[in-house]
Amino acid sequence: MKELGLYIHMPFCSQKCHYCDFASFAGAEGKIKDYMDGLIVELDAWKLKLEDYKIKSVFIGGGTPTIVPIQEMDRLLEHLYRNFTFNDNTEFSIEGNPGTFDKEKLDFYKASGINRMSIGFQAWQDKLLSSLGRVHSQKQFIENYRLAREAGFENINVDLMFGLPNQTMDQWKETLQRIVELCPDHISAYSLKIEEGTRFGNLYDQGLLDLPTEELDRAMYEYAIGFLKANKYNHYEISNFAQEGKACIHNKVYWNNEEYVGIGLNAHSYLNKHRFSNTGNLDAYIAQMKSHGEAMIENIPVSQEDEMAETMFLGLRMMRGISIQGFQQRFGINPVMKYEKKIKKMMALGLIEVDEKCIRLSRKGIDLSNQVFMEFLPD
Numbered sequence: 001m002k003e004l005g006l007y008i009h010m011p012f013c014s015q016k017c018h019y020c021d022f023a024s025f026a027g028a029e030g031k032i033k034d035y036m037d038g039l040i041v042e043l044d045a046w047k048l049k050l051e052d053y054k055i056k057s058v059f060i061g062g063g064t065p066t067i068v069p070i071q072e073m074d075r076l077l078e079h080l081y082r083n084f085t086f087n088d089n090t091e092f093s094i095e096g097n098p099g100t101f102d103k104e105k106l107d108f109y110k111a112s113g114i115n116r117m118s119i120g121f122q123a124w125q126d127k128l129l130s131s132l133g134r135v136h137s138q139k140q141f142i143e144n145y146r147l148a149r150e151a152g153f154e155n156i157n158v159d160l161m162f163g164l165p166n167q168t169m170d171q172w173k174e175t176l177q178r179i180v181e182l183c184p185d186h187i188s189a190y191s192l193k194i195e196e197g198t199r200f201g202n203l204y205d206q207g208l209l210d211l212p213t214e215e216l217d218r219a220m221y222e223y224a225i226g227f228l229k230a231n232k233y234n235h236y237e238i239s240n241f242a243q244e245g246k247a248c249i250h251n252k253v254y255w256n257n258e259e260y261v262g263i264g265l266n267a268h269s270y271l272n273k274h275r276f277s278n279t280g281n282l283d284a285y286i287a288q289m290k291s292h293g294e295a296m297i298e299n300i301p302v303s304q305e306d307e308m309a310e311t312m313f314l315g316l317r318m319m320r321g322i323s324i325q326g327f328q329q330r331f332g333i334n335p336v337m338k339y340e341k342k343i344k345k346m347m348a349l350g351l352i353e354v355d356e357k358c359i360r361l362s363r364k365g366i367d368l369s370n371q372v373f374m375e376f377l378p379d
């Protein structure tokens, strides 16, 4: 049987963070039941197409999936288990924000086969948390983290952000130090991106956002790499660090350009050389699932040329890079030959490195990764 990853989107949040442009809504909890009905219909629609597949990873992301009441989540999980085939060791993650889950929910997740918690935290200092529009405090995070451990979760990710308005290097160092003391299995550390249409985006346009300089942002990233490495976290993707054996299987599905199905609002899928995406309009999603059982707005065939290019720029996100042999086995062509001109250009700029086994980003290439990824887009 073939394998794939499954993503399930939960677009509900307690409040909207100031930087967030994800498909998530505050104050929409009244729509949870209808939305879950829609997800179940969508699972049914995929069932036949996935008969030959085993699910190797599930990621319930958001939004804040931990807002969803146990009864509703139970309905969905029960349907999922009843209708799909799983690996013996499927990685099953749920994203949660502090203050939105408790012992009862954690016990339920654990009993339902969810084996990985991904907790959104972002910064150690309450002042920074509230300036980001986060709904929780540092104390709530610590309590929730400990509860998750007590409930038996042996695989916990903590999301952090740097390059925040008014954030100092000392605050970032304190964040990393305190998090490492808690020993999570996995840490994601992203540089803040200012997105159009968000509260931060509007403040930025008005010149009212006091962001760290580019130099400080890069120094924070550099510090994280060194500090986390010294504390036995393997830097395995541009923004992701994991203890031995705890790299995220689900995210590696994306970075290895493998097949996955996404259900729910704004979810994307990649199956049988097609990319699909759903509507990002919550009411339209619910109405369309109810009326005709699908909410797809895009179905794009992926040519071999596109697939090779995607495999290159997704694979380069991983620090080990792209296996030359793996690429050759998949596409019947050596990537160094296929992209000879582009690779030579990127090497001359010091952005990528090539040895007999792999093509990978250099340290400079990590900072300028978008430039490298653009280079591999099909002409």
Ligand code: SF4
Pocket (backbone or CB within 6 Å): 012, 013, 014, 015, 016, 017, 020, 021, 022, 024, 062, 063, 064, 097, 120
């Ligand atoms: S909790 Fe996450 S998804 Fe929800 S608004 Fe904040 S950043 Fe966005």
